[in-house]
Amino acid sequence: MSDPPIITAEALVKSFGSTVALAGVDLEVERGTVLGLLGRNGAGKTTLVRILSTLLAPDVGHARIAGADVVRDAQTVRSRIGLAGQFAAVDETLTGRENLELVGRLYGLGRREARARAGEVLDRLTLATAADRLVLTYSGGMRRRLDLGASLIGRPLVLIMDEPTTGLDPGTRIELWKFIDELVREGTTLLLTTQYLEEADRLADRIAVIERGRMIATGSPSELKQRVGGDVLEVRSANFGDLDRLVTLLSGLGSGPPVADVRGQRVTLPVSDRVSTLFAAARRIEESSIEIDDLSLRRPSLDDVFLALTSPGRPAESGTPTSPRNGHSAYERVVA
Amino acid sequence: MVAAPPARVRSHGPIAFGRDTVLITHRHLLRMWRTPQIMVLSAIMPIMFVLLFRYVFGGSIRVPGYTSYVDFLIPGILVQTVIFGASSTAVGLADDVSKGVTDRFRSLPIHRGAILAARTLADVMRLTYTVALLIGVGLLVGFRMHTDVLSVLAGLGIAVFFGYACSWLFALLALAVRDTETAQLAAFLVTFPFVFAASTFTSTAMMPPWLRTFADAQPVTKVADALRALMEGTGSASGPALSALIWSAGILIVASSLATWRFRRI
Ligand SMILES: Nc1ncnc2c1ncn2[C@@H]1O[C@H](COP(=O)(O)OP(=O)(O)OP(=O)(O)O)[C@@H](O)[C@H]1O
Ligand SMILES: [Mg+2]
Numbered sequence: 325m326s327d328p329p330i331i332t333a334e335a336l337v338k339s340f341g342s343t344v345a346l347a348g349v350d351l352e353v354e355r356g357t358v359l360g361l362l363g364r365n366g367a368g369k370t371t372l373v374r375i376l377s378t379l380l381a382p383d384v385g386h387a388r389i390a391g392a393d394v395v396r397d398a399q400t401v402r403s404r405i406g407l408a409g410q411f412a413a414v415d416e417t418l419t420g421r422e423n424l425e426l427v428g429r430l431y432g433l434g435r436r437e438a439r440a441r442a443g444e445v446l447d448r449l450t451l452a453t454a455a456d457r458l459v460l461t462y463s464g465g466m467r468r469r470l471d472l473g474a475s476l477i478g479r480p481l482v483l484i485m486d487e488p489t490t491g492l493d494p495g496t497r498i499e500l501w502k503f504i505d506e507l508v509r510e511g512t513t514l515l516l517t518t519q520y521l522e523e524a525d526r527l528a529d530r531i532a533v534i535e536r537g538r539m540i541a542t543g544s545p546s547e548l549k550q551r552v553g554g555d556v557l558e559v560r561s562a563n564f565g566d567l568d569r570l571v572t573l574l575s576g577l578g579s580g581p582p583v584a585d586v587r588g589q590r591v592t593l594p595v596s597d598r599v600s601t602l603f604a605a606a607r608r609i610e611e612s613s614i615e616i617d618d619l620s621l622r623r624p625s626l627d628d629v630f631l632a633l634t635s636p637g638r639p640a641e642s643g644t645p646t647s648p649r650n651g652h653s654a655y656e657r658v659v660a
Numbered sequence: 661m662v663a664a665p666p667a668r669v670r671s672h673g674p675i676a677f678g679r680d681t682v683l684i685t686h687r688h689l690l691r692m693w694r695t696p697q698i699m700v701l702s703a704i705m706p707i708m709f710v711l712l713f714r715y716v717f718g719g720s721i722r723v724p725g726y727t728s729y730v731d732f733l734i735p736g737i738l739v740q741t742v743i744f745g746a747s748s749t750a751v752g753l754a755d756d757v758s759k760g761v762t763d764r765f766r767s768l769p770i771h772r773g774a775i776l777a778a779r780t781l782a783d784v785m786r787l788t789y790t791v792a793l794l795i796g797v798g799l800l801v802g803f804r805m806h807t808d809v810l811s812v813l814a815g816l817g818i819a820v821f822f823g824y825a826c827s828w829l830f831a832l833l834a835l836a837v838r839d840t841e842t843a844q845l846a847a848f849l850v851t852f853p854f855v856f857a858a859s860t861f862t863s864t865a866m867m868p869p870w871l872r873t874f875a876d877a878q879p880v881t882k883v884a885d886a887l888r889a890l891m892e893g894t895g896s897a898s899g900p901a902l903s904a905l906i907w908s909a910g911i912l913i914v915a916s917s918l919a920t921w922r923f924r925r926i
Contacts, residue, residue, distance in 0.1 A: 377767050381925070399672075403769040413760035415687065417694045429683050430768045458694070474764065 330355040330390050330482060330513050331376065337384035338371050338537075345371040346382070347537035353515060353530075358508055360528030361517040362630065368537040369517040370410055373486045376515070377407045389482055403431075406475030410486040412467040413474075414459050420446060420470050421455040424477055431478040438477075445473040449503070465496040472500075476507075483507065485516040489523060501526060521627050533633055540633050548629045554579065555598055556624045557605060560590040562615035567591060570616075573608050577601055583631045592628055595621070672771065680774035681781065684765065688752070688782030702748065702786070706741040706794045710734070713861055714801050723863045725894055731806075734798040735815070735887035736860040739880055741794050742823030743855055745787030747847040750830035753779050754843035757834065757926065766926075776919055780827040787823045791816060807893045815890030818901060822883045822908040828915035835922040859884045879907040 331353035338346040345368045353359045363369050374380040376387055378398040386393060392400040414423050421442050428438030446455045449469045459467060468488065475483060488504075489497045504527055508514060518524050524531050525545045533541040533548075541548060557578065561567055567584045570591045574582040578593040578601060585592060595601040602621055609616060692699060710733070713721075718729045726732045756762045756779070765775050795803075795816075805812050833850065834843045857871055858864070858880035864872050875881050886904035889897040 374763075379763055379766055399769050402767060405767070407764070407767040409760050409763055411760050413764040415691070415761065417691045418687065422690070426683060426687055427764070427768065430680060430765070430770050432769070478768075 327355050328391075329353055331359075331387070331515060333372075333376070333385065333387040335385035336372065336375060336382045336387060338368075338375065338380065338382050344537050346375075348385070349534070349537070349539055351387075351532060351539070353513060355513055356508070356511050357529040358504075358514040358516065358527055360524030360531045361515065361534060362519070362521065362524050362531055363517070363534035364519060366536075367534045369534060370486055371537075372534070373407075373409075373484055373515070373517060377405055377484050378402055379407075403478070404481045406478060406480030406483045408468075408472045408475040408483070408485040408488055410490070412464075412471035414467055414470050416460045417458060419456050419458055420451055420462070420466075420473075423459060423470060424473055427474045428477045433477075441477055445476050448476075449473050450499075465492050468492060468496075469500070472503075480512065482513045482515065485514070487517055487519065490519070497523075521625065521630055525625075533630065535633070541629075549624050551629060551632075554594065554596045554624075555621055556628050557593040557595050557601060558590055558618070558620050558622060559593075559605070559609065559616055560588070560618040562617050564589060566614045569612070569614055570609075573612055573614070574605060577604055577608075580632070583628075585627070585631055588627075590618075592631065594624075594628070594632070677771040677773055677777070680770040681777045684774055684778035685782045685785075688778060689785065692782070692786055699786070699789075702745065703790055703793050705744060706737055706790060707797050709737050709740065710794070710797055710801060713737070717861075721862050724865065726892075728802065728804070730798070730802045731804060731892055732863075732888065733861065734794070734803040735891055736858075736884050737798075738791060738794060738816075738819050738887055739822070739858075739884045740855050740860055741790055742787055742819050743826050743851055743880070745790050746783065746823045746826035747830050747851055748786065749780060749783045749827040750834045750843040750847040751840060752783065753831050753834035754838055754840045757838050758840055762926070772924070773920065776828075776831055776916075776923055780824060780831060783827050784820060784824045787827075788820055791819060791823075805891045807891060807897075811890045811893075811897065814897075814901065815887045818883065818886055818890070818904050818908070822879070822904065822911075825908045825912035825915065828912055828919055832915050832919040832922060835919060835926060854878060854880045879904075879911065882907050 329352040331351065333349060333351040336346050336349040337344075349368070349372060351359075351372075361369055361372065371380065375382050376389065376394060378394050378401050381395050386395065388394065389401045390404050392404070394401050418426070424442035424445055425438045428441050429435070433441060443452075443455075446452050449472065451466060451469060451473065454462065454466060459470065462470065468491070472485070472488065475485070489500055492500065501523070504514065504516075516527065528545065530542065530544055531548055532539050541551070543551070559570055559574070561570055567586065567589070571582045571584050574591060574593050577595075579596040580594040582591050582593040593601075593605070598621055602619075606619060609619070713733050714730055718733065721729055723729060723732045753762075753776075762775065830847055833846055837843050837846055857867075857875050858878060859875065860880060864875040864881060867875055882900065883904040886897070886900035888894050889900045
């Protein structure tokens with residue numbers, strides 16, 4: 325694409341007291357694409373979102389949206405973005421329609437225009453039947469949709485969503501994904517944060533992985549998967565306490581070190597020599613008498629990428645990470 | 661290709677400020693209207709104080725220069741009422757900040773000043789309603805004014821203006837603590853010494869000297885004395901009224917500047 329990126333951030337740093345929330349973040353998002361910002365709790369996702377949406381000024385660095393600086397030209401930025409924050413910021417004692425109309429009027433629409441626009445958005449988000457009920461009576465999913473609706477009222481060029489599907493049931497999440505697809509087809513640029521790799525994989529054209537305030541990888545979902553290399557051997561442990569023993573047991577067998585995923589109660593191991601590694605692993609596990617639930621070989625998922633990139637103590641692979649000093653290098657490599 | 665261009669940018673100047681303030685104030689008032697229990701409860705508190713001091717303690721309190729204690733009491737409770745009323749700004753704003761409502765507003769292309777202006781405007785409207793209610797209850801329990809209508813209105817105006825200034829003080833407090841419950845508690849603790857170590861319920865003449873020095877110097881006493889002068893005609897009104905106005909204006913200017921400054925780096 326020859327268009328300049330619609331979102332650019334350069335060397336953003338933000339600290340809260342002694343906590344460094346962002347330690348030099350660079351970012352570029354092309355017009356009309358979806359960027360998935362992936363990171364676990366406390367990684368700095370919301371901080372980055374708040375800077376891009378003009379709610380927070382960075383200590384160092386700058387960012388632009390559609391050419392407007394988020395600090396110096398904040399009002400222009402605000403008229404071009406829609407923000408759906410991490411927690412639904414809707415008013416419980418107002419109806420859904422009143423919530424959207426207020427936002428519409430604050431965008432500068434006239435009374436009738438705001439009413440019409442609110443009606444349109446409510447229809448699109450299948451909230452029309454609940455439109456005139458107090459938000460107090462809405463379910464969590466309905467609130468989220470209403471909040472998203474509020475961010476769409478101003479027809480934003482760039483939509484910023486902080487964990488849009490957290491707390492939604494699977495059905496509602498898929499609904500929201502379809503809706504996001506529609507917005508993208510219409511040309512909206514999207515930046516969304518998520519803790520779910522599945523979601524980033526499904527929605528994003530590019531993924532940026534953030535960890536402790538640094539971008540540790542950027543690329544398309546398939547590029548990131550390639551980074552982990554070949555296949556993955558996965559061992560699901562029957563007992564929580566056995567994960568460490570499994571890691572010790574499996575080390576040296578694969579093409580890289582085994583990684584424990586505590587939440588999934590499993591250990592993954594990158595492998596190049598599929599069958600012989602599988603046999604070797606099976607033998608060792610049997611001799612050790614560690615109880616396991618599952619042992620399988622599969623293609624790498626984004627989970628593996630994430631675990632491989634963020635596992636503590638693991639030295640960064642040469643060339644891949646972005647640090648504040650080597651600036652855009654990782655990003656440029658992937659873009660080039 | 662892309663959706664129609666976004667709404668026009670018109671977020672500067674007095675017209676944008678006025679429009680956005682009215683829109684957000686309307687939202688706050690709708691909320692109040694829809695939670696009548698809050699309106700009822702916030703009215704009960706001053707009424708309880710009236711009844712308590714009129715009938716429980718009133719019999720044993722003598723104030724020099726007043727034949728009827730209730731004439732002394734009601735202007736005092738009026739000041740207390742506007743301060744407690746203003747403290748609802750602390751709770752309301754902290755709630756909006758912690759629930760992300762403020763972030764939603766701040767991400768919109770609106771006049772920056774409108775958010776706090778609307779909050780304090782809605783709260784001063786609610787406080788005015790409580791003041792009217794209090795005067796009504798006062799009249800029922802024997803409160804009488806001994807001056808002309810203009811003086812009484814001037815007194816009520818000063819009370820509401822002082823409440824408005826305090827509302828900004830509580831906005832500043834909410835921005836400092838952010839959490840709703842902390843804001844509520846902090847507002848109460850900050851308010852307490854000023855309301856009670858003052859001429860609110862009794863003359864400062866009976867207090868020990870160190871306390872009296874504080875009580876006589878602080879704004880609650882100044883405002884209560886101004887109200888008494890304006891509503892009861894006890895002595896010349898211009899001096900106390902001026903002093904009350906200067907205090908209120910001073911608090912308003914300092915608190916609103918600090919709150920606006922704090923709000924920018926929230
Ligand atoms: N206002 C604040 N005051 C102090 N520390 C903060 C503040 N906001 C964020 N932090 C800290 O900055 C770091 C990054 O926080 P941030 O909210 O950006 O993370 P996140 O990636 O959004 O996490 P989550 O997935 O939990 O939402 C955390 O260590 C957090 O404690
Ligand atoms: Mg977050």
